[in-house]
Amino acid sequence: MELPVYIKIHNQIRKDIEAGKWAVGDRIPSERELALDFGVSRMTLRQAIQTLVDEGILERRIGAGTYVANKKVQEKMSGVTSFTDLMLNQGKKPSTKTISYHVADPSLSEIEKLKLPDDAQILRMERIRYADDVPICFEVATIPYSLVKGFSKAEITHSFCHTLETKGHYELGGAQQNVSAMVASEKIAEYLKIKKGDAILRLRQISFLKSKEPFEYVRTQYVGERFEFYLER
Missing domain, CATH: 1.10.10.10 (Winged helix-like DNA-binding domain superfamily/Winged helix DNA-binding domain)
Incomplete structure (x- = not known):
């Protein structure tokens, strides 16, 4: 391909x-x-x-x-965060709109972040995530295709972490997370119902199984006024 x-x-x-x-x-x-x-x-x-x-x-x-870009100061956060669980824990109804979903060859960055062999393929999907029908974030998720080829599209796009645990019987481990500030592009502003140039929070996350194998590389852009990160030391 x-x-x-x-x-x-x-x-x-x-x-x-x-x-x-x-x-x-x-x-x-x-x-x-x-x-x-x-x-x-x-x-x-x-x-x-x-x-x-x-x-x-x-x-x-x-x-x-x-x-x-300059390298940013990094703040360590722990655990794999499921958007679905996060919203449910706050008493909100989570939902998702899938913008794109396809199997492809990985970019150099995706190979590096997910420690993929040269002949690997990935599943790349773009989603808008909502809480009580209000758009919270736009995310681009990259997953090793070998890990999910037995799952349906609905199982992956609805709540990927739950599917891995319940159907795949995988144990989830920790994550590497980087958070920085940026402004919304025209496309992101349209997706998230904000103005171009509004403040957004960008999260780049690599999630790992208990075996230390990376299973997901996600680039997420959150509406600054609708979401905040909580860090516990």
């Missing part, structure tokens, strides 16, 4: 950064320039850039362009 063009561009820009073509804090060329360099439409180029922004590799600065 051939990689989508935007993933190929994502991989090349990431390789260029790792090779030192652009250092931390450097402004990368404009979308117009990069689109010409790669011979693609600006829409395709923008999708690649947005993926790198969601991963924390690049950052957008309003009115100034796109830059190689």
Whole structure:
């Protein structure tokens, strides 16, 4: 299966950064320039850039362009957080709208985060998560396909963690989580019913089984005024 063009561009820009073509804090060329360099439409180029922004590799600065991101101070949180459980515990009704759902070849970042062999495939899905019908977050989840090929789409999109535990009989372990602040893009603002440029919280999480095997890599954007993280020391 051939990689989508935007993933190929994502991989090349990431390789260029790792090779030192652009250092931390450097402004990368404009979308117009990069689109010409790669011979693609600006829409395709923008999708690649947005993926790198969601991963924390690049950052957008309003009115100034796109830059190689600085490493953020990290706050350690414990455990695998199920959105469904979180909402139910707060007396709210959780629901999900699936935007996309497909099996694909992984990007370099997905291979790295999930420790995948080179010939592995992944399930990548985009979802809007709601509490009492109010949009709380937009997430992009990547899962090793070998782990879920026996599950139905409904079982995975409704509550993936519950499916792993009850049908897959897996024991869930901990997670690595990184939280940072950013502003909503036009697409995310539309999904979450907020204004472009509104504050959002970005969570990047790698979740592990008890066996220490990573089973999910998620990039989630939460509406800043509708969600907060609670850290217990």
